[in-house]
Amino acid sequence: MFTNKKILITGGTGSWGHELVSQLLEKKPKEIRVFSRNESSQVSMSRKFENDSVLKFVIGDVRDKEAVFEASKGIDFIFHLAALKHVPVCEYQPLEALKTNVYGTQNVIDAAIANGVTKVINISTDKAANPSNFYGFTKAMGEKLIINANVLTDKTKFVCVRGGNVLGTNGSVIHVFKHGIKTKSKIGITDKKMTRFFLTIKDAIKLLFKATYESHGGEIFVMKMPTCKIIDLARVLIDQYSPDKEVDIEELGIRPGEKLHELLLTEFESHNTIVYDNEYFVILPTIPIEGLMEYYEDFPKVDLDTYSSSDNIISYDQIKTMLKDGGFLE
Template identity: 35%
Template sequence: MVCPRRRNHGFLLMNFAKSMLAISLRQLGIVHDILIAAVSMTIAMSIAWGWQPLFSVWQIWLLIGAYTALSAVCFPFFSLNSGAWRYASLLDVLSIVKAVTFINLAFLLLHFLLFRGAFLPRSTIVISWFIMIVGLGGPRLAYRLMKERRLDRRSLAASAIAGTKRDLLLYGFNDNADLFIRNSRRNRRQDAIVGIIDEKSKNRRRQLHGIRVLGTLAELEQTIVWAEKRGTPVGELVVTEVDIPAARLSRIVATCAPLGVTVKRLPDISQTGIVDENRPIEPLPIALEDLLGRQEVDLDIAEVERLIKDRLVIVTGAGGSIGSELVRQIARFAPRRLVLIDNSEFNLWSVTRQISDEFPTVPILPRIVDVRHGNRIRTLFAEVGPDVVFHAAALKHVPIVEDNPVEGIDTNLLGTRNVADATLAAGASAFVMISTDKAVNPSNVMGATKRAAEAYCQALDLDQDATRFITVRFGNVLGSTGSVIPLFRSQLEKGGPLTVTHPHITRFFMTIPEASRLILHAAGHGITDTRAKGQIFVLDMGKPIRVAELAERVIQLAGLKPHIDIDIRFVGLRKGEKLYEELFGEGETREETGRAGLLIAGSRVSDVKLLSRSFANIEGAVAAGDAQRALDILRRIVPEYQPAIIDDDTGADPARLAQPTPPAPA
């Protein structure tokens, strides 16, 4: 066994040797530069005077010595040896040009002032300028080229031994491609960059560090065949353009999938902080979110900070997909205390642990409470005294709620009432309810319960001024529990098929972080905008997307071919499901807020006392387990609720299909 002390001594000696080697190499570089200064002026003098005067006129050697001394003094001010030669670049050449120009001009000026130009032919300044630039820059670039070629040979040899060599193409002839190639060679990546794909005809046949532009995306198949014949079968294409439009990225993915080529993209170095030349740049897999083409909306930090900072904030459904991301973003604004409510022990434990690790300074109070238990909710709210409440707890899965209407009504409708009433009784300044586009012209129990809950919050908002009741409505989020994307990925892992309910079904989609940001955006704006009192904030979801197209993209991102490698099967609409969703209902007006990504639905508002009586009646039916009576009362509360009737042959609701066709999906 090796003694730990000896091992430490060996480690220290190794580091010392490396540091001494680095110092000696830097000193060698300084000596090199001074010698080049002397040699350049000597050659310049010999060209101007001829060689004979150099052996007889001592003043010439005095001038050479003075020039060399001036160069030695000036070089450090231009940081010529502050970096390593193996990383020499155009910036180093520019520094050399600046240094040489300054030295020559300063030497000419000083000599003229002191000796009136005696023994100094004017041509020597020009000649030495050229020689010195070549002498200083040439060895640096040659050393870098030698190092990179050696690294390339080592990398290729190591990858060949390990069997991990990857042949890839780059998409885009640009600065990022240049950076990636240099970084790959510097960090001994076990990749072979076969060539570059670029759409611009002017770049055809151009080269970047010896790597040639081979063609356009339309010629990708021919390029891959050519590469296979050369013994470099391409398995990966790396998109170098950071802000590439989603439509073009989708086209790249669709083109590569049938060819068995995986698509990746370079990270945004300005965002990821990759500035160290020694740190490898790793391409990232294309995420489904990258293909949606949604523009990121900037959050109004000031408004949200006024709403949350130093406040006691409660989040219901804190362990869910939306709730947990909402908690994470709220924690960034330093609330005085964060109370997390969920009826799932595991979900509550998970989100509490994550937030405690990520935001250790934010006090967290986790509570296992079901929003259906009105007395427990009121007791908890009276105990903690919330300032702001975000209500994300709900049953969201349409077919499940359709089969369990009593539980759906109890959670989504009566649960919202319980939390809203407790918020009002506790004297909080704001209550934010998270709704869904399924509340618009609902065809299912889930949508109808959310619309009834919206109506109750609208009524409370208009009935008093102590607490603002803000409702935020939006569509599907990618990756949420029970959503279509996790289902597709699970089916893909099993080899397919991917199941879609209908070929023409469309949905609005956004990412969970974006939805959570916009909820905060709406809440911050709503608390200050009294004109929106009693109205519903609607997140701008962009254009609807065909779910079948989404399934195709999931397959393509896995490097497979839709309908060939993995089948897509249409299984018919489920209970209560519509072909398309809407963000604004019949009779609702669409209004602008002046804020990006945020709209207002001007909707009818019911009387709060009338709604309270209806809620009391439906509560009695729920308590008795009378689903039919509860649904009848729900229809009276939400008259636009029309349960979908699924045709056994077509798998569609004839009444819904008869409606006007929605806008074409993106």
Template identity: 40%
Template sequence: MVTIFTYCVAYILRYNFRTDEIHFNIFVRDLTLITTLYTITFILFKSYEGIIRHSGVADTIKLVRAGIAASVFTILVSTLSKYFSPEVHVLPASIAIIHFILNIVLLALSRYGIKVLFYQSGKQSMLPTLSVIIYGADRGGVNTLRALKEDMFKNYKVCAFIDDDKEKINKYLEGVKVYPVSKISNLVKNFRITECIIAEPHLSHDIKNIVVERCLANKVSVKHLPPMEDWINGKLTAHQIRNMRIEDLLERELIHIHSGNINDEISGKIILITGAAGSIGSELVRQVIYHKPKKLILLDQAESGLYDLQTELWLMMQLMEEHVVETIICDITQRHRLQHVFETYKPEIVFHAAAYKHVPLMETNPLEAVHVNVLGTKNLVDLSVENKVNKFIFISTDKAVNPTNVMGATKRAAEIYVKDMSDRYPSTKFVTTRFGNVLGSSGSVIPLFKKQIENGGPVTITHPEVTRYFMTISEACQLVLQASSLGNGGEIYLFDMGESVKIYDLARKMVLLSGLMPDKDIEFIFTGLRSGEKLHEELLNDRENTLPTPHPKIMVANATTYDSAFVEYVFDKFQHSMIEPDQFKVVAVLKEFIPEFISRNSAFTGLDNETRFFNISDK
């Protein structure tokens, strides 16, 4: 109908509204030709396939292409007809061109009009208006604006764009003005803003925090877009826009990894990962598998976690058409079982992530902490040497530095053993990596705070001044793989953890992100430092200093060398402590081995001032 109508208008315009000059038979013949050709081209270009209420630029482009093709064919057919039959009337090219312009414009406008009417009529008239500002005056911002307009269940009104690019300030995007970040407070006051949506996926950490803090200070909730690859069929919808989480604010700039080095290290090799079902271990598995190892052995004593990981990898391997994974239930303290694993699979690289890591639990269970973290590590290190493993990567923690708790001391003891074996057996390259708290790991403070906030409080914090370093699981594992490719044996690699975060500030921000008010809706209670807990974590002990590496986020510590006979003697003591279990004796051995281990708020504090059970001269 639109094509016929615009053809009639084009004809009338061509003849300057002088209808007496129009020959009816010629008019009907040309109309038949044009409608036939337009119908054919619309079918060929599939311009009819788009759902009108979701029409966009792509649909308009299809219309334009079909219209151009139809106009060209119309002129071509009319001209050729004149060539074969000179008496045939030729359709003026001007009519074809005028018709093309009118037809495409009217078709596009009709689609857009139907789309607008659909969304306006579809929204409930009683819905309250939600005034919104969008950070990011670019493609992401435009996509967000359109997604909000198309939302059927909420009546959004985009009042302003925010951007830190001075070139965009005071300009307009889709009819909406762009303001600087400094105007957020004024915009909230003038437009009664309730939400801010961050539509810039690669916004720097500093600017993101500034925007969020200004919004939260004005009681404006903050949301952001999912990654573009998560958009439904490449299209953003309002339902995909999610609330800003504290993890999003703690994430740092993207790490640039030298993937070629990592690929050379792992591709075609047999890899063993201990603690594979844990937070760090499972993420290591996900990253390692993409470098196409010959065989990937997942070892853990946690049956459920290992099963879940195996199921996830099975789906992944179906897509990759790879079947390289072996899952093994095994406790690293069982040397004979580990020996069977090494002899059966002959791993070339070992990533050792298995450990007990919860500070308060290990403070009350020191025998198990030593059994797993110290002697379990010894089993793996010894078997790696015996079975000629090429490289052994030990994943340690910043709690091993000047330890104040049993868990940290056991990890430091394991670090020393790894370093000693590296010096004694250079054919196997032993590398240690050391980093702080990992976001999203089990036992992290963030899930605890979330649960407490959901329950209405109170939020419990050990001390108002306590600080911690944080790193995402993905980032930590990327750096572990990078460090493994750099290591030549004997190194302790430290990761750039950024600035430490005050836990009290983190908790308050989490409350604000939940739409609640600290101290008003949610109470804070300070419980005091737990047994063995530090106020501030460290990455280096007093006898260590760092040197740079080729990667800017990784440093290497000048590790202290220990006397091998002394190390062997101490580990014999640890072995004997398992036969005649006495938790005070085993902690005393730890303190003798690691002089900087000074207990805090612990049942073992008294051992710091007592005569050691042995000393170096006892050897």
């Protein structure tokens, strides 16, 4: 699918972007444009991939419509990763989150349609499901814009992929815990009952490709992900990095807009959701999109009300295996 094609990645200098580029290069594309506003991150990333002429780095912001239009010229596929992602930042600066996560997404849609892009893949989050914070609200609006874009054109297809937390990304709890364990023998936990969805970055990108290959356009692919208690994750890391020294665990309390448990699928959405396979659910839209319902007519509907991080929690040993597989345990 990507052989000899041109690909644009917005917000491509983050953890998702690095892994996405690494796996895309194996598929022999003609060009990969990494579009982001951070000059130093682009320089650092260009050094990492310095021997690959396929990569082109473009300074720009998804808020800037002209820059997005220019970066999209001649492009076959767009992976839309650019977003303000940190919950507290979006809570205290909601207008900035709106500009990037909503207006920026609409700029990507308009540019893709104008330039005849084949498919746009929007990366979303579990926080878009029944949102309790402004970040979640903006990502939910972004999903709606992406899905609705399918009725605006017959040429470009738009699809969302919704996932939970990806282990080891920038600002990940893994890095925060390891730093606290090694330097202070102390870590902070929001709430000892808190649960989250987790997946390694390599597995997340593989699932992202699957949705890209197999999507029709107009749906939301929901990654099935392991869930664990944050306290259990912390204990695995403590046992690994401080086996002979006691580490204090401080309960900090839930931050503004934060949930105790996350959802990847809401009760409302479950009425329009099918079981795609053992790796994905697919949420079908409530608006009519030509050919979409026929595409999924033979798939079974989900037999659950919600898909919550408080269900099917993995054990200490399973968390340890997941961290080893992800390269987070030395």
